Amino acid sequence: MQGRRNLIKNHADRVFESVRSSTAAARSAVAASWRRSFDRYGLDPSQRQEPRAVDESTLLRQKEAAGHLMHLAEPRLDELYGMIAHCGAAVFLTDRDGVVLSGRARPGDQGAFREWGLEAGRDWSEAAQGTNGIGTCLAERRALIIHRDEHFMAHNTGMSCIDAPVFGADGALVAALDVSSARADQTESLNQLIAAMVTRLSIQLETDLFRAEFSNRRILMTGEETSGAHLLAVDSDDIVVGASRAARQAFGIVREGAFDKRPLRDLTGEASVGLQGAERSAVLRAITRAGGNLSEAARELGIGRATLYRRMKRLGISER
Template sequence: MERHGLDPAAPAQGQRVDHSVVDESRARLDRFMTIAAPKLDQLFGLVGLSGCGVLLTDESGIILDQRCSDGDRTTFEDWGLAVGADWSEAAEGTNGIGTCLTEKRRITIHRDDHFLARNIGMSCMDAPIFGPDGGLLAALDVSSARVDQTEAYNRLIAAMVDQTAHAIEADFFRASYPKARIVVADSAEGGAATLLAVDGDDIVIGATREARKALGLSPSGTFTPRPASDIFGREDGPRGFEKAERAAVVRALTRANGNVSEAARALGIGRATLYRRMKRLGLDDT
């Protein structure tokens, strides 16, 4: 009421943006939406028979994609849950999509938790999706206008929504770093997309929002590349060129299954030279 000037008793249907705005957002997020589509189908396959619809919005709360059964489509249209609808808090007050995006966390808005009286017949379960730069990218929503939808059932759906949002985020992160190795980092939040992208020189070149939080880094923005050893705190032992040489020798020996002659050939040096280097680096025959 104070921030957006909304009247909770306003009878008018929600706001919709022009088709050109939807097309522009879809074009900007085309790759992301292509990756997300199979996960939306999978989620709808789990909740669709219960009268729920699956929605994907951009970071401003505009619905860009939707899954619902033909029998429920008219109901969702009447509720304003359709492509092009604006479900930001500025347009609808407290609601699943808008509040999820505002607070950047998973949330359930059940029936009369909604700000506008015309929305209190529905339940909305939402989770945010963050991009490879850690910035807010979208919201995943499951909504139901069934009067018999219980809060206990909503909790089950909310868990599926959260899991799907993490899966979409992880898939998009992997696709954004196709030539990098993807390393899973430890996280206090189970199921979160806690991923690092590491290049061939063992330099971390990207991290998801959850990984940044877990490692004490800035949660969003341009990622400054840094050695993986700095990220993981493993700086014991040799450093600099000696460390790089040791790593190269160990990799060659591992690939050769401990065969020194084969490892020497792979490194382009003689067997005796490799033995001398192993001794200097503190490596034995095992």
């Protein structure tokens, strides 16, 4: 018992020393989160504070509100759990406020995670628990690892938490995907391996959400997926009507919410071709779709074959 009290005191002293420092927050993201936990939320690292539990009716309403997300996320949670369950870790999905909506843990580990307060209905926001994987991931909107004594609260320092944010089709933050472990022998290399899995699954979930939202549009993938799903939804006139968060960042579109629709060509940087160029592109697309059959291409364009020949000649398109 005395040893435990000493551990709590030593951790609290370390946190307070960092919080009092004028430079620590600038040097370390963890120290910056500790400062928020102390200054903004008034938390004490030495005090044990059980994660607040929402009542069952509130949790049910929150799950219903996240129904679309939950439907798409459950298979992804199963997939991730299947990859890490043998490590004694558990998988959790929270809403954008840090309330746990769903989780996966081996039967023999569920009691331990319940003691930590990691179960459905518990609030793991940074405001409630200080620096922790779920809350700090949501506060900073980025994938991260909070390993053991990087937690703000002393009673959470036995855990390693690995998290990635999930962004909806409109670029808004909708959830956090979390893998937590209370193993004392959890290594940094294992954390990094799990982090790669968590990030990959969060990107796949974002892709699922985007494709479901724009199921009646053409979806284009641009750029690398390492920083998120770069997806654009394009209508039949090649107008961009939707963009994922990563695509918004890449193309300078407002971070979240509605945006002014714009031609795909404007985003991709292709030179403007004017009306004649647009007409030539339309004719070439029709001919290509028809496999070179000019009669079929003319029907698709709604013109006669002779008219198509005249336009092809004017636009410099060979019959071959």
